[in-house]
Amino acid sequence: MDNPEYEKISKKKPTYPIQSFFSQYLSKYDRNALIPVFYDDLLRFSGAIEVYNENGEDTLWVRVYYPEHERTTIDRDLKKVYSILHGDGSDTSVPFLNIDAVDYCTFGNSKPFRIKVRNILNDNYTYMYVKKADASRVYGLELEHLLSPNRINFLVYKETLIEDHISGIPGDTFIEAGLDAYSIRTQKQIAKEYVKFNERCIVRLLGDMRAYNYVIVPTHDFDQVRYRIRAIDFDQQCYEGRLRVYMPQFLKENNQYVEMVHNNLRPESIEQYQQEERSTIAKRILLGKKRIQELINCMLQDRISSDDKIDQLKNDLFIYTKDVAFKKCKCMGEILETAFRYVIRHYQDVNGLKNIKD
Known part of the structure; x- marks a missing residue:
């Protein structure tokens, strides 16, 4: 294992759409799911502030805010997505969830939204990510699930990808x-x-x-x-x-x-x-x-x-x-x-x- 010279990564990678044959594969293995909110829906924020880490350094994420008439719908739909990702998709757990924050990152190719979801009964929280669905990324997630020691939890619907948070x-x-x-x-x-x-x-x-x-x-x-x-x-x-x-x-x-x-x-x-x-x-x-x-x-x-x-x-x-x-x-x-x-x-x-x- 050596590194006499370093490699550079392409600055901009195009987004490749999910083709119908790949969508059929994803449906067969329960990766496709009907979800109530799309990536483009989350882009309709009306304002944002920078997010800093505990040392006061810019994290390159911004915390976004939505108009009052949209916030209730977006919160409800994100809770439903969390229920689909982690459970059977029923509404039984939705009343016990709260969307604490929606963060947006403009760094990199995926420009993801990071959703902080908190259980109000015990104050435990976790994250999930909403991204633009890209075929190469979804192939990568599936290969990681099949060939690595790790399991990956994600959902795809049309042009939206939902990823579970990977702790570490x-x-x-x-x-x-x-x-x-x-x-x-x-x-x-x-x-x-x-x-x-x-x-x-x-x-x-x-x-x-x-x-x-x-x-x-x-x-x-x-x-x-x-x-x-x-x-x-x-x-x-x-x-x-x-x-x-x-x-x-x-x-x-x-x-x-x-x-x-x-x-x-x-x-x-x-x-x-x-x-x-x-x-x-x-x-x-x-x-x-x-x-x-x-x-x-x-x-x-x-x-x-x-x-x-x-x-x-x-x-x-x-x-x-x-x-x-x-x-x-x-x-x-x-x-x-x-x-x-x-x-x-x-x-x-x-x-x-x-x-x-x-």
């Missing part, structure tokens, strides 16, 4: 707190997780995993705290042409994590963890073969990147893997399908397993 410490905030403050044992554990996270991104072609696009999730075990790394932004799923954009190790915002890996893990350990993660992904692909193939079939029909990026990525992958099958790919769906087949073949060869027909 933002990767850049975790860095600012000081990695050196953690014990050597903890640093080694985080380094191991970072290697595996890096490998997951490469295999499933999830790009732009800069430090603020993933979170560190501490889990208290009976005698220690374990850390996991979770992606929280899926905007750059199968879009960029340069392979190294899909390798977090080559993004300058991750430099301190890469240094931690080098300082705490031997090369043979890094290779071991990479192999473990590839094998785990291969097993998940084989276990979820039917649904994953249905998702790939949608991507084979879809257009979620440009021809020049497709050509560059397939050539980069050919150089990286020496697998000539990449050079024959004509779309991002074919590239991802070929990457999955490559990982499965490697897993089966290493373990002496008989090849399973596609």
